[in-house]
Amino acid sequence: VPESDWARAVELIRSADEIALACHVSPDGDALGSMLAAGLAMRALGKRVVASFGDRRFEVPRLLRFLPGQELLVEPARYPEAPALMITFDASTSARLGLLGDSAAKAAELIVVDHHPSNSGFGTMALIDPGAAATAMLVEELIDRLGVPLDRDIATGLYAGLVTDTGSFRHSSTSPAAHAMAARLVATGLRTDEIARELWDRSPFGYLKVLGAALERVHLEPEAAGGLGLVWTYVPRVDRAAYGLPYDEVEGMIDIVRRTDEAEVAIVLKEDDEGAWQVSTRSKGAVDVARVCAALGGGGHVRAAGFTSHRPVAETMADIRALLTPA
Ligand code: 5GP
Ligand code: MN
Ligand code: MN
Structure with a gap:
């Protein structure tokens, strides 16, 4: 991010009375944590x-x-219909703002804070670093430049973003800067054990049953992705309904499926409450799933991407398989 862009963003924020913040739909820890910390x-x-x-x-x-x-x-x-100053977090396109897209289009100034390489370049100014492990890293810098000291509440949001997007410092995005940021955040007195438990180590009982059903129908296709292998399953909403399980409880299921040794690419299709399929894709690095998802109307990162499908599972999977074939 050029120095002049930081300076302009700080000036816009300092001179504003009211600021409208937005993050992407179905927020994850980076989207909501970054936004609330800011x-x-x-x-x-x-x-x-x-x-x-x-x-x-x-x-x-x-x-x-x-x-x-x-x-x-x-x-x-x-939400304000035409904010004087609006700031978005972790959203790579205005479509990812869902219902708030209209406000973004009418905002007098729109600062886009993001780390997606696929960012479409919307907004009147951008604080975008595709090399950042999380949007939270950009927000940390913005907060420093605004001269606000990091307290434990602010640090909690930033830490949630950092650990979510680095997969608890397991993903390739885990840089020395990510660890240095964590050290600084933890020094504010964070309870890292409690945060980890909230984010990953609890679920309603029904999750185990829905997970069990999804694993019963998991498919391994060793020939897919040019022989690198594909593993996939799906979670229809009727499965969740049987246990009153909200949609967001199954968002992390991809992390179980993607461990499969025999597959480069992992996919979980999750039917939301409106009947649309939210498709999570992951690769181990040899296949660019962001390219695949972009071709199907979504986006993301090389190793973690997604899109929404309104078609039956079998048709969506056929589309994906065709795109996974090496050129
Ligand atoms: P997840 O599978 O965790 O929902 O999404 C993984 C990544 O894919 C997210 O970090 C986000 O960058 C991207 N992603 C997921 N769904 C969509 C989508 O519908 N559109 C776009 N542009 N990106 C998405
Ligand atoms: Mn996100
Ligand atoms: Mn992110």
Whole structure:
């Protein structure tokens, strides 16, 4: 990010009275954690802050309810229609803002804070670093430049973003800078054990049953992806309904499926409450799943990407298989 862009962003924020924050739909730890950390910092500067995400069913995922700053959240219906200053977090396109896309289009100034290589270049200014392991890394720098000290609440949001997007420092994005940031955040007094438990180590009982059903129908296709292998399964909403399990509880299932040694590519298709299929794709690095997902209307990173499908599972899988064939 060029120095002049940081300076301009800081100036826009300092001179604003009210700031509208948004992150991508179905927020993950990086999206919501980055947004709430930034919101708390801006509130500390005396700004009026509203924050939201544009899901039709506006609900904070259960595993992110521990994040401080939830009082900044407003429903999309109460979000400013044409904000003077709007800032987006972890959203690679305006389509990822869902219902808040209209507000973004009408915002007088729109600062886009993101780390997706596929970022479409929307907004009136960009704080984008595709080399950053998480949007939270950019937000840490922004908060420093705003001169707001990191307290434990702000640090909790940033840490949630960092550990989510680095997969607890397991992914290839785990840089020395990511560990240095963690050290600084933990020094504010974070309970890393409690955060880890909230994010990964708890679920309702029904999750085990739904997981069991998904693993019963998992497929291994060694010939797919040019012989590198594909493993995939799906989670229809009727499975979740049997246990009253909310959609966001199955978002992490890909992390179980992707461990398969025999497959370079892993896919989990999850039917949401509206009947659309949210498709999670992962690779181990030899296949660019962002390219595959971009061709199907989504996007993401080389090793972690996704898209939404409104077609039956078998048809979506046929589309994916065709794209996985080496050129
Ligand atoms: P997940 O499988 O965890 O939902 O998504 C993995 C990554 O894929 C996310 O970090 C995000 O960058 C990207 N992604 C997921 N769904 C979509 C989508 O519908 N559109 C775009 N552009 N990217 C997505
Ligand atoms: Mn994200
Ligand atoms: Mn991210």
